[in-house]
Amino acid sequence: MTEPVIDVRNLTRHFGDFIAVNDVSFQVQKGAIFGLLGPNGSGKSTIIRMLCGVLPPTSGMARVLGRDVATHAEEIKRHIGYMSQSFSLYGDLSVIENIHFYGRIYGLTPERLAQRTQDVLELTSLGDRVDQLAGTLSGGWKQRLALACALIHEPQMLFLDEPTAGIDPVARRDLWDLLFQLAGEGVTQLVTTHYMDEAERCSEIGYLHSSRLIVCGPPDELKLLDDVTPAGTRRWELTVEHPTEQLAKLRKNADVIDATFFGDAIHALVRDSLDEEGLKEVTADPTMEVRPIAPSLEDVFVTMTRSQTDHDRRVGSKAIAVQSTVGLSQSVTDAEFPHTQSTVSESEEGSTPQASIPARPLFGLMAILLKEFSHIRRQPSTLVFMLVVPVMQTLIFGYAINTEIEDIPTVVYDLDGRQAARELRDAFQNTRTFRMIDRVTDEESFRRAMTSGEAKVGLRIPPDYSESLLNHEQAQVQVLIDGSDSQVATAALNTTNLLGINLSLRRTRPFVEALPAVPSRNAEGTAAIPIEMRPRLLYNPNLESSHFFVPGLVGIILQLVTLFLTSFAIVRERELGTLEQLFVTPVSRSGLLLGKLVPYAVIGFLEVLIVLAVMVYVFRVPIRGDLIQLLALSLLFLLCGLGLGLLVSTLAKTQLAAIQFAFLIMLPSVLLSGFMFPRSQMPLPIYLVTFAIPVTYFLEILRGVVLRGAGFADLLPHVSGLFLCTLAIFTISLARFRKQLA
Ligand code: ADP
Numbered sequence: 001m002t003e004p005v006i007d008v009r010n011l012t013r014h015f016g017d018f019i020a021v022n023d024v025s026f027q028v029q030k031g032a033i034f035g036l037l038g039p040n041g042s043g044k045s046t047i048i049r050m051l052c053g054v055l056p057p058t059s060g061m062a063r064v065l066g067r068d069v070a071t072h073a074e075e076i077k078r079h080i081g082y083m084s085q086s087f088s089l090y091g092d093l094s095v096i097e098n099i100h101f102y103g104r105i106y107g108l109t110p111e112r113l114a115q116r117t118q119d120v121l122e123l124t125s126l127g128d129r130v131d132q133l134a135g136t137l138s139g140g141w142k143q144r145l146a147l148a149c150a151l152i153h154e155p156q157m158l159f160l161d162e163p164t165a166g167i168d169p170v171a172r173r174d175l176w177d178l179l180f181q182l183a184g185e186g187v188t189q190l191v192t193t194h195y196m197d198e199a200e201r202c203s204e205i206g207y208l209h210s211s212r213l214i215v216c217g218p219p220d221e222l223k224l225l226d227d228v229t230p231a232g233t234r235r236w237e238l239t240v241e242h243p244t245e246q247l248a249k250l251r252k253n254a255d256v257i258d259a260t261f262f263g264d265a266i267h268a269l270v271r272d273s274l275d276e277e278g279l280k281e282v283t284a285d286p287t288m289e290v291r292p293i294a295p296s297l298e299d300v301f302v303t304m305t306r307s308q309t310d311h312d313r314r315v316g317s318k319a320i321a322v323q324s325t326v327g328l329s330q331s332v333t334d335a336e337f338p339h340t341q342s343t344v345s346e347s348e349e350g351s352t353p354q355a356s357i358p359a360r361p362l363f364g365l366m367a368i369l370l371k372e373f374s375h376i377r378r379q380p381s382t383l384v385f386m387l388v389v390p391v392m393q394t395l396i397f398g399y400a401i402n403t404e405i406e407d408i409p410t411v412v413y414d415l416d417g418r419q420a421a422r423e424l425r426d427a428f429q430n431t432r433t434f435r436m437i438d439r440v441t442d443e444e445s446f447r448r449a450m451t452s453g454e455a456k457v458g459l460r461i462p463p464d465y466s467e468s469l470l471n472h473e474q475a476q477v478q479v480l481i482d483g484s485d486s487q488v489a490t491a492a493l494n495t496t497n498l499l500g501i502n503l504s505l506r507r508t509r510p511f512v513e514a515l516p517a518v519p520s521r522n523a524e525g526t527a528a529i530p531i532e533m534r535p536r537l538l539y540n541p542n543l544e545s546s547h548f549f550v551p552g553l554v555g556i557i558l559q560l561v562t563l564f565l566t567s568f569a570i571v572r573e574r575e576l577g578t579l580e581q582l583f584v585t586p587v588s589r590s591g592l593l594l595g596k597l598v599p600y601a602v603i604g605f606l607e608v609l610i611v612l613a614v615m616v617y618v619f620r621v622p623i624r625g626d627l628i629q630l631l632a633l634s635l636l637f638l639l640c641g642l643g644l645g646l647l648v649s650t651l652a653k654t655q656l657a658a659i660q661f662a663f664l665i666m667l668p669s670v671l672l673s674g675f676m677f678p679r680s681q682m683p684l685p686i687y688l689v690t691f692a693i694p695v696t697y698f699l700e701i702l703r704g705v706v707l708r709g710a711g712f713a714d715l716l717p718h719v720s721g722l723f724l725c726t727l728a729i730f731t732i733s734l735a736r737f738r739k740q741l742a
C-alpha cells in the first residue's frame with residue numbers, strides 16, 4: 001500500500017484558549033484533488049498552514065510527502081507549492097519579476113529557471129503580460145500568476161487556500177481546468193473553497209465545522225451516506241407558486257425534517273409517512289410539481305452538521321468523523337506510522353529542527369536581495385525619503401535652529417532724553433543682543449508693547465537719569481524682560497547685567513585713577529579690577545550651534561532611516577501576506593534576514609556620507625578626527641539601527657503599529673540622547689535612562705571625532721556602550737524573528 005501524500009491524525013491547534021483545529025484526521029492520495037470545505041473560521045487555513053510547516057501543531061501529527069511537519073518542515077517546503085488565501089505576491093514587481101523571484105528562492109539554476117518560467121507561462125497563458133506589474137492584474141490573472149509562482153519549482157504537492165475567492169465564473173472555470181491538468185500530471189492538491197460546484201469537482205472532500213472535520217470522502221459516496229438520508233426518509237424537490245409561504249408551512253410540519261430553497265424550488269427531507277400526495281395536501285397547491293431527488297453536497301453538509309451538533313448536545317463527546325472507506329482515501333495501519341502524538345507534541349512551540357537535511361545558511365539570499373532592490377527602484381518615495389529628507393533635516397537643524405540669541409526686539413521709554421540717556425540707549429543697541437524696535441513716549445504704549453509680545457525687552461530710562469549721574473547718585477534703570485521664552489530671557493538678563501557693570505566700571509575709572517591706592521593694577525600699571533577672567537572657547541570658537549547639532553544629526557538621521565525602512569520592509573510583507581508566502585519556501589532564515597537588511601544598510605551608509613558631506617561643505621564643520629574611524633563606528637551604529645528595525649518588525653503586525661513603535665523609539669533617541677539637550681543637566685533617573693539609548697553613545701562618538709578630534713582610546717567607553725547595545729538588540733530581535741507565523 002503506498003503511503004498517502006498527506007496523512008493527518010488527530011491534528012489540533014489552539015490559539016490561547018481557542019481551539020481553531022480540533023482533532024482532525026484525513027489522508028490524501030497521490031494525484032488527488034482534496035477539497036476542504038467549511039464556513040469562515042472553521043479552521044481550513046489553519047490546517048493548511050500547519051501542513052505547510054509555518055504553524056506548529058499543538059498536538060496530533062501530520063505527515064506531508066512522507067515527512068513529519070513538526071520536525072521536517074524545511075524539507076517539506078522544498079517540494080510543495082502554496083497559494084495563500086489572499087493575493088500575496090509583490091504588486092510593485094512585474095509578472096516576470098515575481099516568477100523569477102520565486103524561482104530563485106527555490107534555488108533553481110539559471111537554465112532551469114528559464115525553462116520553468118517558459119513552462120509556467122505557457123501553462124497559465126501569462127506570456128503576453130510578463131512586464132505588467134502584478135498589482136495591476138485583474139483577479140483571475142492574479143490567481144494565475146500566484147499559481148505560476150507556486151509551480152515554478154515543480155512541486156509534488158500544491159496547497160491552494162481559496163484560490164477562486166472573488167474571481168469571476170469564467171476565470172474560476174479556467175483555473176479549475178488548470179488544476180485538473182496538474183492533477184493529471186500527478187500533482188496532488190489540497191484546495192479550500194466555499195463553492196459547492198467546486199466541491200463536486202474534487203476527487204475527495206472534507207467538511208469542517210466549528211474546527212472539526214464532520215465528514216470526509218468522495219462526493220458521490222458522501223451523498224449515499226445513511227446519515228444524509230436516514231432510513232425512513234426521502235428527499236423531494238417541490239416546484240410551487242409561492243415558495244416563501246410554502247416553505248414556512250412545510251417547516252411547521254412534523255414529518256418534514258428539513259426544507260430549504262434551492263433556486264426557485266424547495267428541497268425537503270421528509271419522512272416516508274408523508275408521501276407525494278401527503279405533500280400536496282400540506283401545501284394545498286394543485287399546481288405543485290414534486291419529484292424525488294438525490295441529496296446535493298450542500299444537503300450532505302447541512303444534515304451532517306446538524307446531526308453532529310445534535311449528537312454533541314446529547315452525548316457531549318468528540319466528533320464522529322465519518323470516514324469514507326472507499327475510493328482514494330485508503331486507511332493505513334498505524335503500525336506503518338511510528339510517529340505518534342507524543343513524539344510530535346514535544347516540538348510544539350519551538351523552531352522546526354531540520355534533522356535529516358544539512359542547514360543551508362544564506363539560502364535564498366540573492367533572491368531576496370535582488371527583490372529588495374527592485375522594490376526600492378519601483379518606489380521613488382523611498383528614494384526621496386533616503387536622499388532628500390536627510391539633507392533637508394540637516395539644513396533645518398543647521399540653519400533654522402540657531403541657539404545664538406541676537407536682535408531681541410526692545411522697546412525704549414526714555415523719560416530723560418538727554419545725552420547720557422542717549423548713550424545708554426546706544427550701549428544697549430551696540431550689544432547686538434537687543435534691537436530697538438520702537439521708542440514710546442507714554443507709560444500706556446510702553447506697557448502695551450510688552451503685553452502684545454511685540455517687544456521682549458522694555459528699557460525705561462527715568463527722568464532724573466542724567467541728573468543722578470551728574471550728582472554722583474545711583475541711577476536706576478528699569479529693564480523689563482519677557483520671561484516666557486526662558487532662553488531669550490536668560491540672554492537678555494545676562495547681557496543687561498554685564499552691560500550695567502561695564503558702564504559703571506567705565507564711569508568709575510577716572511575716580512579710581514585719582515586715588516592714592518587702587519585695588520589692583522594691570523601689566524601697564526593702570527588701575528584695573530582685581531580678577532580678570534579670560535575664557536577661551538575650544539573646538540567651536542564662534543559658538544555656532546550648527547557645530548553642536550549637525551554632527552549629532554548624522555546619528556539621528558541614520559537611526560531614523562534604518563529603523564523606519566527596515567521595520568517597514570518586513571512589516572509590509574507581513575501585512576500583505578507575502579511573508580507567509582515566503583515562510584512556505586525553503587529560504588533560510590539568515591538568507592531572508594540578510595537579504596532584507598543589507599539593502600537598507602547600504603542606504604544607511606550612503607546617508608552617513610551625504611550628511612557628513614553637507615556638514616563639512618555646507619556648514620563648514622571640519623572633521624578633526626580620523627574619518628575612517630568615524631565611518632567604521634558609523635557601521636557599528638548602522639547595525640544597531642537595523643537591529644532596532646528588526647525588533648520593531650517582530651513586535652508590529654501592521655505598518656501602522658510599526659510607525660507607532662518606531663516613534664516610541666525615536667522620541668527618547670531625539671530628546672534624551674543629548675542631541676538637543678545636554679545630558680549632564682538631566683535629573684538623575686532620566687540621566688540613567690540615557691545609557692540605554694544607543695544613539696547616546698554614537699552622538700558622543702560623533703562629536704568627539706568631529707569636533708574634538710578624539711581618538712579610539714578617548715572613545716572606548718562610548719564604543720563599548722554602543723557595542724553592548726547593538727549586541728543586546730540583535731540578540732533579542734533574532735530570537736524573536738522566526739520563520740513561522742506563530
Ligand atoms: P478558515 O480558513 O476556515 O476561514 P482559519 O483557519 O483562518 O479559518 O481560522 C480558524 C479560526 O482560528 C478563526 O476563528 C480564527 O479567528 C482563528 N485564528 C486563526 N489564526 C489565528 C491566530 N494566529 N491567532 C488567533 N486566532 C487565530
Ligand code: MG
Pocket residue numbers: 044045046085161
Ligand atoms: Mg481561510
